[in-house]
Amino acid sequence: MNTKIVLGIVALVVLVVAVIGFVNIFGSPSTIGDVVKTTNTENVKEFVMESFYDENGIWFSLKDISVSKGDIVRIKVTNIKGHHDFVIDEYGIKKDTPLNEEVIIEFTADKAGEFIYYCSVPGHRQKGQWGTLRVIE
Numbered sequence: 001m002n003t004k005i006v007l008g009i010v011a012l013v014v015l016v017v018a019v020i021g022f023v024n025i026f027g028s029p030s031t032i033g034d035v036v037k038t039t040n041t042e043n044v045k046e047f048v049m050e051s052f053y054d055e056n057g058i059w060f061s062l063k064d065i066s067v068s069k070g071d072i073v074r075i076k077v078t079n080i081k082g083h084h085d086f087v088i089d090e091y092g093i094k095k096d097t098p099l100n101e102e103v104i105i106e107f108t109a110d111k112a113g114e115f116i117y118y119c120s121v122p123g124h125r126q127k128g129q130w131g132t133l134r135v136i137e
């Protein structure tokens with residue numbers, strides 16, 4: 001009786017493992033597709049900036065970014081002084097930038113136009129912490 005229950009459980013475990021293995025084999029082609037997509041660096045535009053404050057205001061070290069529509073935009077932001085974040089409303093981006101840590105913001109520039117990137121900490125944008133992202137058609 002007990003042996004039958006144990007055998008039943010073993011059979012169930014073997015079945016579950018087999019099903020998981022089966023799903024993984026069939027799941028792998030789409031995983032490979034994702035990897036190919038993300039390693040295509042052809043149209044990546046990379047920018048590096050710092051966020052900080054000084055006696056004159058609060059800033060991003062880069063005031064302008066220009067890319068072409070369809071580019072993958074990668075912005076590396078390092079906060080070197082104060083508390084800041086990085087926001088682009090039209091692209092739904094809002095990322096915290098902890099002190100002395102490089103934060104990578106990546107998105108596809110699929111909308112043409114001029115957009116403002118800024119820090120949403122109260123008062124920071126007014127004191128200068130913003131810049132312009134130009135996405136050229």
Ligand SMILES: [Cu+2]
Binds near residue numbers: 085119
């Ligand atoms: Cu700020």
